[in-house]
Amino acid sequence: MTAAAEGSPPLRIAGARRSSLLQSEAVQGFALISPTFAYALILLVLPILVVIAHSFWTQDYLTIDHTFTLENYRIALTEPIYRDLLWRSLCISLSVSLLTVLLAYPIAYFISFHGGRHKSLWLFLITIPFWTSYLLRVMSWKVILGYNGVLNSGLMGLGIIDEPSTALLYNSTAVIITLTHAWATFAILPIFVSLEKVDRTLVEAATDLGDGPLRSFLRVTLPLSAPGVISAALIVMIPTVGDYVTPKLVGGKDGVMIANAIQAQFGKASNWPLGAALSVTTMVIVSLMAGATVLIIRALQRLAR
Amino acid sequence: MTAIRRFLPGWLSSYAALYILFLYLPVIFLPIFSNQHGGDAEIPALRRHASLV
Numbered sequence: 001m002t003a004a005a006e007g008s009p010p011l012r013i014a015g016a017r018r019s020s021l022l023q024s025e026a027v028q029g030f031a032l033i034s035p036t037f038a039y040a041l042i043l044l045v046l047p048i049l050v051v052i053a054h055s056f057w058t059q060d061y062l063t064i065d066h067t068f069t070l071e072n073y074r075i076a077l078t079e080p081i082y083r084d085l086l087w088r089s090l091c092i093s094l095s096v097s098l099l100t101v102l103l104a105y106p107i108a109y110f111i112s113f114h115g116g117r118h119k120s121l122w123l124f125l126i127t128i129p130f131w132t133s134y135l136l137r138v139m140s141w142k143v144i145l146g147y148n149g150v151l152n153s154g155l156m157g158l159g160i161i162d163e164p165s166t167a168l169l170y171n172s173t174a175v176i177i178t179l180t181h182a183w184a185t186f187a188i189l190p191i192f193v194s195l196e197k198v199d200r201t202l203v204e205a206a207t208d209l210g211d212g213p214l215r216s217f218l219r220v221t222l223p224l225s226a227p228g229v230i231s232a233a234l235i236v237m238i239p240t241v242g243d244y245v246t247p248k249l250v251g252g253k254d255g256v257m258i259a260n261a262i263q264a265q266f267g268k269a270s271n272w273p274l275g276a277a278l279s280v281t282t283m284v285i286v287s288l289m290a291g292a293t294v295l296i297i298r299a300l301q302r303l304a305r
Numbered sequence: 306m307t308a309i310r311r312f313l314p315g316w317l318s319s320y321a322a323l324y325i326l327f328l329y330l331p332v333i334f335l336p337i338f339s340n341q342h343g344g345d346a347e348i349p350a351l352r353r354h355a356s357l358v
Binding site for chain 1: 317318320321324325327328329330331332334335
């Protein structure tokens with residue numbers, strides 16, 4: 001291209017448009033996030049797409065038949081065993097998130113409002129137990145809840161029971177206790193952060209206007225800390241539905257969850273498409289449940305106001 | 306109300322201490338009990354399994 005051609009009016013306009021496009025905030029922003037975007041696309045979206053694709057195929061021993069079918073979804077949604085496992089997983093996960101948030105809120109409140117200059121020390125104390133491996137902590141609960149474990153020995157020592165109880169371990173209660181412990185920090189920290197953001201002058205104003213401690217807590221502190229409560233509930237609920245290590249170690253036959261069935265399909269059963277269909281079904285139901293949780297908490301927040 | 310206000314921080318700090326103890330339970334008891342009773346945790350499951358078989 002000659003210098004004369006480069007300088008022609010239409011090309012000059014096109015060049016100016018291109019340079020203004022390159023300088024636009026949107027393009028610069030996109031260029032800035034593109035490495036992260038590519039990372040998320042390759043490591044998060046792509047595996048999910050592969051799982052979704054597998055869920056529409058079938059497997060015959062070692063070969064995958066790529067013919068489109070909804071048979072796996074029919075099995076996932078109609079077979080009583082998978083329906084029961086999914087229902088149990090949702091119940092366990094909801095109980096764990098509710099229990100974790102209820103137990104975590106008072107301690108987050110205490111640290112935020114009464115922690116004084118020792119706030120960092122309290123937070124440090126809370127995080128220390130979580131420096132150990134997740135597996136090790138779950139195994140520890142086997143030791144605590146076990147036949148001759150800490151709890152049974154303690155209860156027998158106190159004369160409350162005559163022989164060790166078998167009701168403490170290998171059931172869904174053991175899974176709930178273990179998961180409530182394992183996800184405690186993940187609930188305390190978001191609630192603490194949202195409580196730290198609560199403007200103390202608003203609480204003082206509520207007190208000045210005649211609200212008692214309980215009323216000012218319900219009308220000011222709790223609604224303002226609702227974003228932290230929502231985050232904590234979701235952070236705990238979403239991963240616990242898919243947890244398979246805890247039910248495997250402390251759940252026994254009564255504590256088996258949907259993730260154990262998914263793992264079995266991808267492992268021993270060698271039926272990846274059914275495993276994928278179960279995963280996608282669980283994912284969709286958990287997303288709906290998470291959405292419903294957010295809506296319910298927001299509605300409660302509006303009611304409290 | 307004053308009594309509640311006076312009691313609340315005390316109640317909360319006791320709760321915080323208990324909660325911290327709950328968080329530390331596995332860390333405290335794993336080294337103490339793992340050598341003595343660790344294997345026994347499996348007994349009921351094995352018995353149940355044996356009865357099923």
